[in-house]
Amino acid sequence: MNVIIYCRVSSDEQAKGGSLDFQEKTLREFCRKNGYNIIDVYREDASGKDFKHRPKINEIMKYCKSHKQEVDLILVLRWDRYSRNQRLAYINLDYFKSLNIEVNAAEQYVDYSVPESKMLLAMYLSMAEVDNDKRSIGTMDGINQALSEGKCANKAPRGYKNIKIDDYNKYVEIDKVKAPIIQWIFSEVAKGTQSPNYIRRLVERKHGWRINKNSFMDMLRNRFYIGKVRVPEYKGVPEHYVNGKHDAIIEKTTFEKVQEMIDGKKKGSPKLSKKINPDLFLRKFICCPVCGKSITGATSSGNGGKYTYYNCSNDAKHFRCRAEEANVLFAKYLSSLKPNEPILRLYKEVLKDIRQEGKVDIQGQIKGYEGEILKTKERLNNLEDKYLDGEIDRETYYNAKERYNKNISTIEEKIDILENPNRANIEPKLTYSIDLINNIDYHITHDRVEVKCKLISSIFPEKIVFDGKTYRTNSLNKVLDLIYQQTNELQGKKNGKSSNKSSFSHLVPRAEAERCTKLLFCFY
Structure with a gap:
């Protein structure tokens, strides 16, 4: 054969x-x-x-x-x-x-x-x-066990390296070259000034990373970067996350901001079009003084040059104004908004007081969660005794043990969120925000068009009326309304009565101040 x-x-x-x-x-x-x-x-x-x-x-x-x-x-x-x-x-x-x-x-x-x-x-x-x-x-089974213990059972994501000593000794360490790039990506996406896709292309040009759009979005959602390991559903145990044995390279607050940005849940920002004419940045925020319709704009040629105009989208005869003049007048209008220093100081003190009360409340919640962990661990010990004494079978023991460990992991994650030190660190944010308020006209004149739009939408919750010479609005951001104490005069509602307030606590109840704080921090 x-x-x-x-x-x-x-x-x-x-x-x-x-x-x-x-x-x-x-x-x-x-x-x-x-x-x-x-x-x-x-x-x-x-x-x-x-x-x-x-x-x-x-x-x-x-x-x-x-x-x-x-x-x-x-x-x-x-x-x-x-x-x-x-x-x-x-x-x-x-x-x-x-x-x-x-x-x-x-x-x-x-x-x-x-x-x-x-x-x-x-x-x-x-x-x-x-x-x-x-x-x-x-x-x-081995992969599931490794993941449940917080180990990386597959190829580590960008920013990390797989290290293998032998078949039984493997671990993940931070890639000192790629990790800073990952941190920069998350930081830029969290700012919300540029789209994730723009940042992806920027990284490709600067560092040569070829990442398709879907893979880039998966990377931004990967909780591995905050020290978590995903354990998929297996043998009836639902999908869950555990604390990984690797070091996190992204802060949890930054990661959460990124999720808000890519999910479209970030409030206070208008939905910006892909391209905004920097000479017509007010187009989305002002309305016609005659019919109240939105304002549009265009560039036309004449007298040997090109000129940009705002005009009513309903009827151009209602309103038409040179964009350059309208933008200059708007910057002057904002410069007239000056903070009332005594009220501003009182506002900061009230915020600190509220935050202090919040810290006490948080400590109470943490103690409650720690008590729950102790009770669950006692149940685990009792469960183990019953298993060793033959009172329960092996399957019952392991199912209950898995449930208790999952509860402990969930509670520990809640405690970790509450212990986040950034919750109480409001001083830098206040300083930054107040400095921005004091120089708002400069930013409206010199910043990028995306930043201008974000600032305007944060200050004015409603459309601004512009008649070609003056601006007026029906309302300001609640925080700024209190801080400026000039809203009625700027709106043209003069009744001859002063608006002197004797008690700031009357102006800003606790719950309202907390809501206003979130609005103020949208500048940060």
């Missing part, structure tokens, strides 16, 4: 010392004892269960097709070397059968002349598949 020897190990087996030499030596000895003529030997190092992903078996198939009368037998050591998938094995066997070529295994030889050989072949092939399934389940 003319024989082709086929030796195969998977990539993992080869890495762990699986021997192709041993297979070839054994098969050559088998052929010598039986007087078979060896045409060629093919050695495969491939993990693909599908035959089309194995280069050497495909070479054998092509050779046999072009030399039909020259090959009688394809010989392997065992049937699991041929295939671990019963269905695919039969399909490939049919191919060789159509060429009148037999496939057999030296250590699990099948005598095809005996009718019962089909049962024996089915048993050998199914044994290989069952063994493969058992390995797969063991692998999945």
Whole structure:
């Protein structure tokens, strides 16, 4: 018989010392004892269960097709070397059968002349598949266990590196080159001044990172960067997150801001179009003094130059004004808004007082959560005693243990959020915001158009009326309304009465001040 020897190990087996030499030596000895003529030997190092992903078996198939009368037998050591998938094995066997070529295994030889050989072949092939399934389940169990312990079981995301000492000692460490880039990306997206897609293209130009849009958004949502590991649903246990054994490179507050931005939940910002004419940045915020309709704008040519105008979107005859003049007048209008210093100082004191009360309340919540953790740990200890005493079976024990550990992990995450030090650190935000208020006309004149739009929408909750000479509005941001104490005069509502207030606590009740604080911080 003319024989082709086929030796195969998977990539993992080869890495762990699986021997192709041993297979070839054994098969050559088998052929010598039986007087078979060896045409060629093919050695495969491939993990693909599908035959089309194995280069050497495909070479054998092509050779046999072009030399039909020259090959009688394809010989392997065992049937699991041929295939671990019963269905695919039969399909490939049919191919060789159509060429009148037999496939057999030296250590699990099948005598095809005996009718019962089909049962024996089915048993050998199914044994290989069952063994493969058992390995797969063991692998999945191992991956789930590693993830549940907070380990990274797969390739680490950008910004981290996989470190392997041996099969049992693997860990993840921060990539000192890529991690700062990841931190910059999250920081820029959190600001909300540029779209994530623009930042993605910027990173590609600056650092050569080719990330498609979907992968970039997945990266921004990956909680691995804040020290969490995702454990997928497995054997009835729902998907959940655990504290990872790796170090976080993104602060939780920054991560949450990014989620707000990409989910479109960030309030206080208008939905900006992709391109905004910097000369017509007021177009979305002012309305016609005649009909109240929105204002549009355009650039026209004349008298040897190009000129930009605002005009009524309903009827251009209602309102038309040079954009340059309107923008200058708007900056002057904002410059007339000056903070009332005594009220501003009182406002800061009230905020500090409220925040102090909030800190006390937070400490109370943390103590409550810590009490819940202690109770749950006591239940875990009692559960273990019952299991050791034989009062409950193994499955009940592990199901309850998993539930208790999940509760503890959830409560610890709540405590971590409450202990976030940035909650009480409002002084830098106040300083920044107040400085911005004092110089708002400068920012409206010199900042980028996206920043201008964000500032205007934060100050004016309603449309601004502009008649070509003066601006007026029905309302200001609640915080600014209190701080300026000039709103009525600027709106033109003069009644001859002073607006002197004797008590700031009367002006700003606790709940209202807390809401106003969030509005003020939108500047930050």
